[in-house]
Amino acid sequence: MRAFRVLSHAVLAVTALLAAAVPASAKGEDGAPTEAGTTFRTATAVKQGQKATASASAGDYLYWQFPAGAGQRPTATATVNLADVSARHGAATWRLDVFDGLRRRQPCASGEPEKKAGQQDSSVTLTCTLRTVRPWAERWSDDPLPGAYYLRLTVADGPEEDLGLPVRAEVEATAGDAGGAHAGGGELGAPLHAGAVAEPKDGWTGGWWSDRWLWTGGGALLAALAGIGGYTLTRHPHRFRSRPGAG
Template identity: 60%
Template sequence: MRFTVALSAALLAVGLAAGPAAADTPSPSASASADGSAPTRAGTSFRTATELQQGQSATASGSTGDYLYWSFPADVGQRPTVRATVKLPRTHGAQTWQLDVYDGLRRRQACQYGADPRPVAQDASQVELACVLRTVRGWAEPWSDDPLPGTYYVRLTVVDLGAADLGQPVSAEVRVDSKDIGGASAVDGSLGKPLVPGIAVKSAADQGGSKAAVLSSFGRNDGWSSGWWSDRWVWTGIGAVLAALAGIGGYALTRGSGRPSRVPPGV
């Protein structure tokens, strides 16, 4: 009976501890920008990439042969997915389009899922591309190319087309979403600063009074959620409690139902 009461109390304590931790898990940012409008243009280089929030769609017009750039923030425990749709001219030849994602150090990130350069048949009306990145980590070895928290860049361009199709007008739509993986991918370590280069970390005063870049304010109150805490600690605690309860239960089952009887000496 006492073992059952102890088990119930321990499970209740574990549930209360797991509840606040789950609530503190970071979620993707809001879909609306500061003024409620979605970006309608794209940059032409890393330095001029148009800022895009997760859950937000951006559109842009350009020409075949242009490089179109967007940037978005990604934090620890998130698995970003970038999708792009390019609407092509009414008549065109065979083409090949490519979607690349780079981190804050401009290292190209491999897609965990998604197509490589996507060939387009002649006179196709549009082409769809996608790239599911690996889960963003809080820390990595200096020599690795693991995705780390900070700014990520999206580059969309055509990599193979006929000379007659060069410069034809196209329109593109890009959207970034992410899945919160949480402690399943947590590591023991944290990045000192997120990989947010250049103007994205400058204050409004440094930018001549203009509004601060959205990438510098993404995440929790301190800006980013990188740190030692993750929900992995909750599940580690649950495992320790269950192991302790299993030990107590095993002892209760094997010690017997009562004390051994004493045999008087000389009998």
């Protein structure tokens, strides 16, 4: 009996230690993440259109990951709420980088991924819109492909005395449909790298609907009407001739 009690106490102690080692859920009331990872491997997963927040220190590297499917044009936005003006010693440059699943840095087609915050500024906002995600690409190409994308936010340059000051970051990743004009043939059998993110609403390869269907259908309709008109003109030419003496 005594041995059983000793064993029970040991099990309870180990359980308590394990429970203490597991961090509390880093999500707010709306389910949005309230922490960021510190490396690619620990990047926090964020859904499209979901605003994530994180408290950190100037100089930290903050990482998130989000999904993007074929035909989408992802846009990442990050706002950094800076420490109190009285605690800062000068301007600082902040940078937002976007990487694909192979950790290749993707260039921004538009936006302002790097921006200097003056000493009197209370916040700084960065944006980066990627090129349209392609359904497939050649091996040598660095075109964006379906899968998880990583966001990295950090201060790129600033007074050394300001490193370690508290900051609060807010990030959001959205992905609008680029349209059928950017669609391409071929399809990956699986996302380049799914990471820990959930599959996009329309899947990794995009939805079946595209405005290319409108162009294709419209072209087919015009071709059919032209064919009917040509047939009618050829078959019954007298219907289209002017009556004698007309005019």
